Amino acid sequence: MTIRFRKSLLATALLAAAGGASAAITLNDGLDGTWANAAESGRGVALDVIPGADGSAIVSGGIFSYDADGNPVWMTFAGSIGAGESAVDGVALNLFEGGSFGAPFTAPGAPVQAGTAAIVFDSCTAMTVDLDMTEASGLDDVTLELEPTQTLIGGSANPLCSSVAELAQCPDGTTADGDACALPNSITGALHLPAGKVYTLQGEVAVEDGATLTIDPGVTVRGSDDTSALNYLAVKRGGRLYAEGTATQPIVFTGPDDVIGSWGGLVIAGNSTCNDGTDTDACEFEANPAITYGGTDLNDSSGALRYVRVQYAGIAISEDSEFNSITLLGVGAGTVLDHVQVDSGKDDGFEMFGGSVNGRYLVCSNMGDDCFDFDQGYTGKIQFALGLQGENTDLGDDSNGIESDNDGDNNDKLPRTQPQISNLTLVGKPELTRHAMRLRRGTGGNYTSVVMTSYTEECLELGDTGTFAQGTASEQGETLSMTHTFIGTCTGGEFKDDASDAYLVSDWFAAGEGNESGGDPMLDGFLPMPGSPVLEGGAANADAFFRPTSYRGAFAEGENWTAGWTVNLGN
Template sequence: MKLQNFFQLAFTFLFAALVLVSCKDDEDDTTKAPVAAFTFSPSSPRVGETVTFSNTSTDAETFVWSATDAAFSSTEANPTFAFTTEGDVQVTLTASGDGGSNAVTQTITVLGEDAPIPPVVTYPSNYTEGTDAATSRASVIVASDANGVGENDITWTNDKVWVLDGFVFVNDGQTLTIEAGTVIKGKSGQGENASALVVARGGKVIAEGTATEGIVFTAEADDLNGNLGADENGLWGGLIILGKSGLNSTPGESAIEGIPTTESRGLYGGSDDSDNSGVYRYISVRHGGTLIGAGNEINGVTFGGVGSGTIVEHIEVYANQDDGFEWFGGTVNSKYLIATACGDDAFDYDEGYRGNVQFGLIYQREDAGDRGGEHDGGTDPEDGTPYALPQFYNITSIGNPSSRTITFRDNAGGEYHNSVFANYSKGVDIEFLASGESSYKRFQAGDLKLMNNTFVEVAGNDAAVMFTVATVEGKEPTDAELAEAEAEVLASFEANGNAVGSLGITRSNVVPTEAGGETSTPSNSFFTTTDYRGAFAVGSTPWYTGWTATEAFVQ
């Protein structure tokens, strides 16, 4: 019996030893894939000048260097070389290890012997040079800092990827210039660890992209070749612009949502309605909207008290977790706005926004998105002045089977002219309170208008449920008052030139095949007079072509 127990015990120890060896072998088999990366100096060498390559690859043991200049090749970890011909040279480093191989390519511009010496770039202390893993391009990480983007004005150039690490501010008195074709990325993180570019009151950004060289704000994981889908959002923060224009809330300045209230640079509002926060043209903001608190996410682009001196044209928000654009008070005007695949509302305003918007595309996912427009007049108090009275002309708004076209509430006014709304299950609702000011009162006063718009497959194409009056529990008008209001709002549908139609617009084709009928002529010189409804002229090439993620998504 004892001998049998001995053999059983020996077998148990032997089995345990084999398991431990097996587990150890499994651990040893876990290897990391190498990541190739390098820097070089000087950044713009002359012909014949020695270039020193610094290898920053990880998890690699062997290295192969090659270039379009065939004279350069090496297997050293950190080689040096002097190029003999001026011009652009593509240098590739292939790093190999037990986990495989990885390659990265960078462009070196070799200057002629007599070329002027380029200035030495000295970055602020919160800037760190490196390599962007997703694109294998040279990068500069910009960390959150009391000095904002630096102690002085600075330019972010298009030869590098600029990575936001935390809330990076353009401080009062600073100007950040962003070259056309530049890529800015935000690191992932939530709450206090979120990343965003914030233009504080008194700061300016001059970001003038073009239709062929747009400026892209996106997540750090984006390889810019479609690896992130329209449902991948909340991967970083967004673009927040704050100004000194007036609000209708008390005490006249507020802390912007999305930034901790302890940060004084997050305040907006004032008394300068012509305030200038810079120039923003041909910018795409993608995959943002990270969570900063319970139910509180950052919008794609946030305007807080931004003044009419600011230029905003050709801006796209794509795949944002929260709203596309939100205006908190202010008077900023905008043309050519796009809100595509946003998780909440597309166009949202509050606190007495009274600017103008023309040529806008709202394009919701079929399975996500709330309202095309969520429009609030005031917050505290709701009937504060100045009233929210913005004007929207030539909007094309494509919804989904569970979303609402527009909500007007909290005493919001506003106007929509020459626009097209399609594929919403619910129409437009206007809030009516038993006493005091409300959006219905703005409608009665002529401050809320919907004129010369076309509705395509909205609310079952039934005007009776397309234009409705909404109430608030505990503040309802009498049944007679509500019936009268509903009749008045419904009558305005046809009386103001609105119609049910098609215009040839579908989810896969947002460009109309017909103009749609009578159009409103704007009185404000900001607007361009058009003879068509919607954001695009009949048979035209969409103005989002060449610089947006929307172009590939609309199909």
């Protein structure tokens, strides 16, 4: 066996990255397929990449080649590549011998480890596989320089694959934190985070009034391993965050570990309305009163989130005082929320304390508490949203798809919580999640084309005098309505009907145009199957923000707008 310095390939890759010659690869299905070398026809690698929720991936596959006597050999491998990395070393190679082709088939013998491999993704069209073989294998060491088969025959790389040049050093305004770059605790002026590095935050990292934080596609921002202080990102009133990823290069905010509540999450404060403040006193964030919010500017902008994932966030400070995955405090309609996922959080997914921010293509998955929580006079508009309550160790008896409140002490406090929502799908976990929708404490809301099913208790609950006062048993009100909606089956029934209430929830629902209840929505996970009743009978809210639709729920037939940029949805 030829003895070589095994770290040389990875060292070379890292040095190349420092000089900008290498690239950081987005680890996803865009790397799948066969890889070969046109000058070495007859051998290559069949590759499968299984991305993880945090940007890491399992890379597995098979190497097909020949031994010294010209006999074909087949080896398999599997290794893990960390988030933001493009290489893995020391991957065991399993060599198979024996077996026969044809019928009857004879299986090969048990595999033996024949060596190790170092794998480096140089770009979407270049992979280096360095094979270090054992003497017992009888195979020589070799380095394979490969490219995707489709590019060898004149095609282009898989469009899901994307890469960015790695950075030689941390950008101005950040400091080195091992291989990552640490953000300052107070961001003033303008700070730009280019791709090619992982960025860490320790303690509160605040985008101050008048400051701007801009994050490039493909960047991962991670809570620190040091949890002596609560790690979270706060955009204060007057500050702006522009995190605008792409479908192939989403921006990921995550914790140091793939564990719910491993960091605090994302907090954004704005100058739109909140009904807990006064003309002289701003509203205060329950988990940190030093963060204030609210005002009169309905169109205030706090920046933009596009193709963003927030994972493993949310921490309870005390009872009824929590950091959520994304906490929006009086955020205005000038802010963009477009293709945003919250996943595996400890408390709520999206919580709106007042504000008028709008959103499209929002995903909440595997959340510990409510997926969408509206409060303090939130009046924004949302179209195309998914709440999928799956696995989470924090799930309890008060985890709902939507929980919407106005005020418990004053049900009619103004401005009243009254979101406008169209094309929403809510799928619960029958043994753990409570209600699909819990509307109480005087909340309003105009809901159109909703699909809800599979919750533990009743699908739909109305609560408190101020909520019921907005309608009657035979007529829905202007401030609280639900139309063109399909309620499937929940363990506790479709409606929480209580004879002590002003009227039955089921009667109020039946008064809404185009509503149906009690049938099977025919969902494959969260997507409607062919022939599903939710593929028709829909409409959109009568407002210029909403795009016309004829289906109920978040998805048209054959459509899955979550594909490629989300994680942990199971479809």
